[in-house]
Amino acid sequence: MAERAGTAETVERPEGRGAVETRFVKVFPYAIAFLSILAGWQIAALIFPAYLIPAPRRVLVRVFQELGREAFLVTVGKSFLRLSVGFVLASVLGLTIGLVCGIWTFFRRTVRALVSILQSVPPIAWVPLFIILLGFGDAPIILVIIIAAFFPMTVSVMNAVEQVEPLHVDVARLLGADRMQLLVKVYAPEVIPAIVTGAQVGFGNAWRSLIAAEMVGGVNIGLGWFINFAGEIADMTAVLAGIFVIGFVSAILDGYFLERLKRRLLKWKYL
Amino acid sequence: MEISVSPPAGAGRRQKIVIDKLVQSFGPLKVIDRISMSVADGEFLAIVGPSGCGKSTLLRVLAGLIAPSAGRVRIDAKDVHGPDPRHNLVFQEHALYPWRTVYKNVALGLEIERQNPERIKNKVTGLLNLVGLESFADYYPHQLSGGMRQRAALARVLAVDPDVLLLDEPFGALDAMTRLTLQDELLRIYLHSGKTVILVTHDVEEALFLADRVIIMSTVPGRIREVIPVTEKRPRDRGSANLAALKRTVLGILGLEPVIGDVRVPDTNFSI
Numbered sequence: 001m002a003e004r005a006g007t008a009e010t011v012e013r014p015e016g017r018g019a020v021e022t023r024f025v026k027v028f029p030y031a032i033a034f035l036s037i038l039a040g041w042q043i044a045a046l047i048f049p050a051y052l053i054p055a056p057r058r059v060l061v062r063v064f065q066e067l068g069r070e071a072f073l074v075t076v077g078k079s080f081l082r083l084s085v086g087f088v089l090a091s092v093l094g095l096t097i098g099l100v101c102g103i104w105t106f107f108r109r110t111v112r113a114l115v116s117i118l119q120s121v122p123p124i125a126w127v128p129l130f131i132i133l134l135g136f137g138d139a140p141i142i143l144v145i146i147i148a149a150f151f152p153m154t155v156s157v158m159n160a161v162e163q164v165e166p167l168h169v170d171v172a173r174l175l176g177a178d179r180m181q182l183l184v185k186v187y188a189p190e191v192i193p194a195i196v197t198g199a200q201v202g203f204g205n206a207w208r209s210l211i212a213a214e215m216v217g218g219v220n221i222g223l224g225w226f227i228n229f230a231g232e233i234a235d236m237t238a239v240l241a242g243i244f245v246i247g248f249v250s251a252i253l254d255g256y257f258l259e260r261l262k263r264r265l266l267k268w269k270y271l
Numbered sequence: 272m273e274i275s276v277s278p279p280a281g282a283g284r285r286q287k288i289v290i291d292k293l294v295q296s297f298g299p300l301k302v303i304d305r306i307s308m309s310v311a312d313g314e315f316l317a318i319v320g321p322s323g324c325g326k327s328t329l330l331r332v333l334a335g336l337i338a339p340s341a342g343r344v345r346i347d348a349k350d351v352h353g354p355d356p357r358h359n360l361v362f363q364e365h366a367l368y369p370w371r372t373v374y375k376n377v378a379l380g381l382e383i384e385r386q387n388p389e390r391i392k393n394k395v396t397g398l399l400n401l402v403g404l405e406s407f408a409d410y411y412p413h414q415l416s417g418g419m420r421q422r423a424a425l426a427r428v429l430a431v432d433p434d435v436l437l438l439d440e441p442f443g444a445l446d447a448m449t450r451l452t453l454q455d456e457l458l459r460i461y462l463h464s465g466k467t468v469i470l471v472t473h474d475v476e477e478a479l480f481l482a483d484r485v486i487i488m489s490t491v492p493g494r495i496r497e498v499i500p501v502t503e504k505r506p507r508d509r510g511s512a513n514l515a516a517l518k519r520t521v522l523g524i525l526g527l528e529p530v531i532g533d534v535r536v537p538d539t540n541f542s543i
Binding site for chain 1: 334335336354355356359360362365366368369370371372379380382383384411413427428431
């Protein structure tokens, strides 16, 4: 590879000055958004008494205090564990079913019908049923996360397989590809953008459902429970600290890790 | 009516492709109606005709992508059953994989054949040199011009060393200048490789410049209308009087004869 790298100058790529400007243009709106939330919060804190709306500074101090506490770290870790298990299971399941839908028309019609019925029920509505079926604990919460993240992945992959460019399939067939090679060399790369989209949408759903399920799911550990419990004892600083941690963690996971994964998988699109 | 078409007598070459009363229908629509012809080993055949005359369908049948509705298609005295790397097709456009670099696109067929990496590297590097893309190995298709993309598509097919090369309007989407350059390159590759080539094109000049014989098809259903042998030695002079005369003949058969001298005035009492 290295000996070919020297010729890369022949076609210009947007780099240097342009790249810096692009980065600035991307980061700047986020900074403004963040600062305006902070400003609104600070103003509210000045109007309301501290036991109703504590100031950002106090909450931030509380966040760092909590992060030093083992119990809080365990709670965050537990939420993260539920999320990971549910999200990964949902993604694998959605990907598999989506792929099968793509090549089996009857199955696809059935799944479409199923999705349109089940998707109209907010995942959180299942919680009471699951608690009675599975008992208190991680199982009902993970099941809710699976339901939340499964549909976006399935639908997205299913649509992508349907839209695979027939010419790309023909090319590989003409070169002698067997079914397995078609799957690996044509279908898989062709649906990767859809997998990324499915994962991003699914992750958003999973994260929201996780917190909601932890708040109403009768558990005594997890970020959702932390906020709910703090609210019951009127500890508003803890409520806001919990919200702050949720927003922060989610932004990092979605905006950084998933975005990087996307750019890695779809390297060819960003050149 | 059916016209039997065989290579010029006395060529002394073995018949590579034999098509016998081929019929191709899609549902009620008959696209190809009883075409019979044969192509000699190492011959360059061009097929021209109005759009919808079934010429692309004919190539897809020869490539084994669709099974004939009736009749037989034989290559090397064997019926065509499904795709086979030895008779391969170059599409008009959009056939490169956007997620693969030029290098990886050309390597595709060799990967599918499970060749060892060293051999793949040698072969791909050689082919990129042949089509003049050696400095663009690491580029993605969307970073290339249309002409470069078609060069890469040609190299990808040449990688599996087919002995029948089927070309479906390979230069149809290119600008006139690039098209001429690629025609020269295709000719050079053809003359060096001795492959049998069938080129489907709507460019009559391109057909006459490259082919041993030009087959003219009629439309709906597709039938062979006329066969024009081009005997001039290659490389041909695009501006020669002989090619110009042949072009007039072909366009005449297609119903598009150029009007020289007097410009015909349409009926005076026409309405718009």
